[in-house]
Amino acid sequence: MIEILQSAPHVAAFHFTGTLSGEDYDACVAEIEARLSSHPRIAVFTDLTGMTGMSAEAMGKDVRYGISKFGEYSRFARAAVVTERHWLAKVSAFIGKLVPNIDLRTFEPDQRGEAMLWVEQPLAPG
Template identity: 25%
Template sequence: MFNIVVKGANRLDIEFSGKLNSDDMKAALDALVEKTGDINNGKMLYRIGDFDWPTLGAIGVELSRIPELFRMIRRFDKVAVVAEQDWVRTASKLEGALIPGLEIKAFPPDRISEAEAWLAS
C-alpha cells in the first residue's frame, strides 16, 4: 500500500506498507512527483508500516528516476519518518545526513504526536 495525502500548501503525508513491484513503484513515484509539484519549503510525514524490500524491478524503476527524485526532495525542508523497525529509522537518519538542506528525524509509532509537533516547529 502506498498512499499520499496533501495536507495544506506545504505538507504531504505518505503511508507505505508491504512490498512494491515495478508497476507499483512507477505508480507511486508518478503520484509523488505530481503531488509535490507546487510545494516549497515543504514538510513530510512518512509513515512506514510492515516493510518488505521492493522487487529488483521496483529498485530499477527508482534508480532510473534518481535525478527527478532529487529535484522533488529539494522542495522539502523536513521529513518526519515514523516506523516500527529500528533499522528503517536508522537508515532515515543516514539519508538525512546525505541530502544537503533536508532535515530528517525518525520516530517510533508511539511518538507520532512528537513527530507532528516537530514538523510544525
C-alpha cells in the same frame, strides 16, 4: 501497498505496507510531483510500519527518481520517517546526513501524530 494519507497541501504523506511494487512507487512519485507542481518546497511523511520490502522494479524506479531529482533536493525541506525497525531508522538518519538540505527525522510508531505535526509545520522559503 501504498496508502496516500490526508495532509497539509505542502506535505506528501504515505503509509507503505507489505511489499512496495513498481505501480505503488509510480503512485508515490505522482503524488510528490503534484505537490511540487503547486509548492516551491514540500515535506514528506513516510510511515513504513508494516512494510516488508520493495520489488526490484520499485527499487530501480527509486534509484532513477532520486538521481533525476539531484538538482532539486533543496525543494524537499523536511522528511519524517515512521518505522518500528531500528536498523531502518539508522539507515534513514544516515541518508539524511548525505542530503544536508533536508531535515530528516525518524519516529517510532507511537510518535506518528508527533511526526505528522512536525512535518506539517510551515516551510521557510528555499
